[in-house]
Amino acid sequence: MQKTLDRLLTCLAWLSGGGTLLAVSLLLVFLASHGMPGIDAALFFGDTPWLDALLARKPIFGGIWPALVGTFSLVFLASVFSIPLGIASGIYLAEYASDHRHSLLDFMVDLLSGTPSIVMGLFGFTAILALRKTFLPGARTGLLLAGLCIGLLVLPYVIRTTESALEGIPDHLRLLGPSLGLTRWQNINKVLLPLAGRGILSGAILAVGRAAEDTAVILLTGVVAHAGIPGSLADKFEALPFRIYYLAAEHRSPQELEQGFATALVLLLLTGLLFLAAVLLQRSVERRWKTR
Amino acid sequence: MCAGSLALAILSLVVAYPAALGICTLVHGLARGLSARFLLALVHFMTSIPTVVYGFVSVFLLVPRLREWFAVGSGFSLLAAVLTLSLLILPTITLVLHSRMEQLDPTLRLAAEAMGFTPVQQVRCVLLPAAARGLTAAAVLGFGRAVGDTLVSLMLAGNAAQFPHSLFASIRTLTAHIGLVLATDSQSMAYQSVFAAGLLLFLLTGAVSLLIRKSGGKNRGL
Amino acid sequence: MTERAAPIVEVSDLTVSFSGKPVLDAVTLSLWTGRITVLVGSSGSGKTTLLRAINRLNECFPHCRTEGAVRLKLEGRSGDIYKDFLPLPEVRRRVGMVFQTPAVLPFSILKNLTLPLRVTLGIWGNVLSDRVERALQEVSLWDEVKDRLQDAATTLSGGQQQRLCLARILALEPRVLLLDEPTASLDFRTTHKIEELLARLKERYAILAVSHSLSQVRRLADRVLVLREGRIAQELDPQHLQDTHAFQALLDEVF
Numbered sequence A: 001m002q003k004t005l006d007r008l009l010t011c012l013a014w015l016s017g018g019g020t021l022l023a024v025s026l027l028l029v030f031l032a033s034h035g036m037p038g039i040d041a042a043l044f045f046g047d048t049p050w051l052d053a054l055l056a057r058k059p060i061f062g063g064i065w066p067a068l069v070g071t072f073s074l075v076f077l078a079s080v081f082s083i084p085l086g087i088a089s090g091i092y093l094a095e096y097a098s099d100h101r102h103s104l105l106d107f108m109v110d111l112l113s114g115t116p117s118i119v120m121g122l123f124g125f126t127a128i129l130a131l132r133k134t135f136l137p138g139a140r141t142g143l144l145l146a147g148l149c150i151g152l153l154v155l156p157y158v159i160r161t162t163e164s165a166l167e168g169i170p171d172h173l174r175l176l177g178p179s180l181g182l183t184r185w186q187n188i189n190k191v192l193l194p195l196a197g198r199g200i201l202s203g204a205i206l207a208v209g210r211a212a213e214d215t216a217v218i219l220l221t222g223v224v225a226h227a228g229i230p231g232s233l234a235d236k237f238e239a240l241p242f243r244i245y246y247l248a249a250e251h252r253s254p255q256e257l258e259q260g261f262a263t264a265l266v267l268l269l270l271t272g273l274l275f276l277a278a279v280l281l282q283r284s285v286e287r288r289w290k291t292r
Numbered sequence B: 001m002c003a004g005s006l007a008l009a010i011l012s013l014v015v016a017y018p019a020a021l022g023i024c025t026l027v028h029g030l031a032r033g034l035s036a037r038f039l040l041a042l043v044h045f046m047t048s049i050p051t052v053v054y055g056f057v058s059v060f061l062l063v064p065r066l067r068e069w070f071a072v073g074s075g076f077s078l079l080a081a082v083l084t085l086s087l088l089i090l091p092t093i094t095l096v097l098h099s100r101m102e103q104l105d106p107t108l109r110l111a112a113e114a115m116g117f118t119p120v121q122q123v124r125c126v127l128l129p130a131a132a133r134g135l136t137a138a139a140v141l142g143f144g145r146a147v148g149d150t151l152v153s154l155m156l157a158g159n160a161a162q163f164p165h166s167l168f169a170s171i172r173t174l175t176a177h178i179g180l181v182l183a184t185d186s187q188s189m190a191y192q193s194v195f196a197a198g199l200l201l202f203l204l205t206g207a208v209s210l211l212i213r214k215s216g217g218k219n220r221g222l
Numbered sequence C: 001m002t003e004r005a006a007p008i009v010e011v012s013d014l015t016v017s018f019s020g021k022p023v024l025d026a027v028t029l030s031l032w033t034g035r036i037t038v039l040v041g042s043s044g045s046g047k048t049t050l051l052r053a054i055n056r057l058n059e060c061f062p063h064c065r066t067e068g069a070v071r072l073k074l075e076g077r078s079g080d081i082y083k084d085f086l087p088l089p090e091v092r093r094r095v096g097m098v099f100q101t102p103a104v105l106p107f108s109i110l111k112n113l114t115l116p117l118r119v120t121l122g123i124w125g126n127v128l129s130d131r132v133e134r135a136l137q138e139v140s141l142w143d144e145v146k147d148r149l150q151d152a153a154t155t156l157s158g159g160q161q162q163r164l165c166l167a168r169i170l171a172l173e174p175r176v177l178l179l180d181e182p183t184a185s186l187d188f189r190t191t192h193k194i195e196e197l198l199a200r201l202k203e204r205y206a207i208l209a210v211s212h213s214l215s216q217v218r219r220l221a222d223r224v225l226v227l228r229e230g231r232i233a234q235e236l237d238p239q240h241l242q243d244t245h246a247f248q249a250l251l252d253e254v255f
Helices: A001-037 A040-047 A052-055 A065-096 A099-114 A117-133 A143-167 A184-213 A216-220 A240-252 A252-289 B002-030 B032-049 B049-071 B078-114 B119-130 B131-149 B151-156 B174-183 B191-214 C047-054 C088-094 C109-121 C125-138 C158-170 C189-199 C214-220 C238-242 C246-255
Strands: C011-018 C021-031 C036-040 C062-073 C076-082 C097-098 C174-181 C206-210 C223-228 C231-237
Touching: A001 A184, A001 A252, A001 B049, A001 B078, A001 B119, A001 C214, A040 A065, A040 A252, A052 C076, A065 A099, A065 A143, A065 A240, A099 A143, A099 A252, A099 B049, A099 B174, A099 B191, A099 C062, A099 C189, A117 A143, A117 A184, A117 B032, A117 B174, A117 C231, A143 C088, A143 C231, A184 A252, A184 B049, A184 C021, A184 C238, A216 B049, A216 B174, A240 A252, A240 B049, A240 B151, A252 B032, A252 B049, A252 C047, A252 C062, B002 B032, B002 B078, B002 B119, B002 B151, B002 B174, B032 B078, B049 B078, B049 B151, B078 B131, B131 B174, B131 C097, B131 C246, B174 B191, B174 C206, C011 C047, C021 C206, C021 C231, C036 C047, C047 C097, C047 C174, C062 C088, C062 C246, C088 C097, C088 C109, C097 C158, C109 C125, C109 C158, C125 C158, C158 C189, C189 C206, C189 C214, C223 C238, C238 C246
Parallel strands: C036 C206, C036 C223, C097 C174, C174 C206
Antiparallel strands: C011 C021, C011 C062, C062 C076, C223 C231
């Protein structure tokens, strides 16, 4: 009986390890082989000459440049909103909050990070409905709203990494500031934050990656298939993940399908690079504490 | 749709959870050193693959195969969504389990080693029971991720609002329902159901957070 | 030795507890400039807590309760540091502390020294570099690092790091030094260097040190306090220490 269990677990272990490896490699190989041929200037700018496209002199048809710009604007807006707020909340949780408040806020952050992104999108959508009924009849979904909602979605990442980066500082360095006569805020600002900097940065990068890939939120807050480059914060916009989703369902020609693969590959490379950056930063943080 | 969401989430968990257990057994017992680290790196990397990419690849890789092999319907089905979604939640579950087991590892392993256990026995008789709370937390967290996911079910499950009577049936989840109704801007009475679905989802994931808190694990939002 | 001078620190009836669990119980002691007082005791006897009570560092830990008084004498004034005698940051500047592990920040050597000066005292320019040089001279580190002030402080050896920490405190012009096993992480030769340094520094500062090494206690101490379960169980002067029997008794009791 015991022997059988052991054997079963061994089988399960190798099977799941192998299966996962197989699934991920299949995914990558499939995507690379179908997507690689499609990555060229035409993928980004369609038939428009790239200089004109970059300077926004001519509109772009068929290229993913507007989607790329849309995604970058989204990420930028979400970061502007979530990174300062997240770092501040993380500092509060790690350094200031009393036990009682800590557990309450901790739960709030858990709740926020558990909320499905579509519900976050629904929240944004409802907010616009409410605004429209009350004092802003012209309100509509668009870039700013989507940025705010995505910011809310990634906020818990920033809070958690800030908190754990601060709590990970060894005691003898944590006490150093106060023992030299620094006030609490001076200690946080001049000693603890610089020490936790790389950890916080890696959290911010993960948040950016998450903001770049989310589709469900923007689905409800103003993404459209053809919008061109957004001219203002209230405009509808395009985004890479939505374009992939859209092309999967509505491609009308093999060319469009190829563009879908290429776009998926571009997005994967983008989030993969962000992920790599975050991992490297995290490693260097761990190495630093281990050397002493 | 509630049944659709639950069926999808539970089935995905049924596929992904044993796989996560298996991977943790490999990492903490059978495969040491480089291969274990490679496997862990792979799982970490999986968290960075966008959901929409999982969905997109499945639409063109998995769905046609399902259509060929089983010759039932279009291939857009509960089964397609389950397979993809379990891949999506696998890293979440694995990493929670792994971090719990890693905390226990050094002292317990030495004790187990001293008792003459083989690596598999160490995992089965010592590490897994000791990580019991991590086991529940990982399952609950995985369930929460599965219920909350929109894209995979929207792209792969077929979206017919019906009871999931078989693996090959086309189903619609609560999350996909919200997306479909609002994105297509239909001004029907389905509008009300969207908010009901949203509230239900929020309560469900709230309950998940509460459960994780009770089981002592931390929802690090992976 | 300034035997009859007034003490610079007077601790009376000091009781400290964490989460209701008493760690120090009615401790009374005094510190004088010109003397090194060494605290010995088994682990858990409250040595570190006693040190941290004198610069109010215990307050950085949750659920800490302190009763009793710690009176500090500064330039003719004196008062209880737990009763608004001085602002908290100034208390901690006047009562400097060095930790067991060298607590250098992963910045440059120079920044390790200038950061607290700039932040707490707002010192800039020439005054700043003068103070830095003086502090480094005082711990005989100046010649070793004067050409590499911009290097990372973590590139220094363990002994150099600990002297850097000492210099950082001295630059803030304290009156009292609290040393929590300052040589515990260092080798024999570096330990000696630090001990020589402390013997020189005691002329100008009151020093309270925790030590785990009896030979160090013998070399360094002008007075030894034995702490047991949060109380001062015994006070020994140097004559006692040279006495083999008394020394053996101490050995049995503490270690």
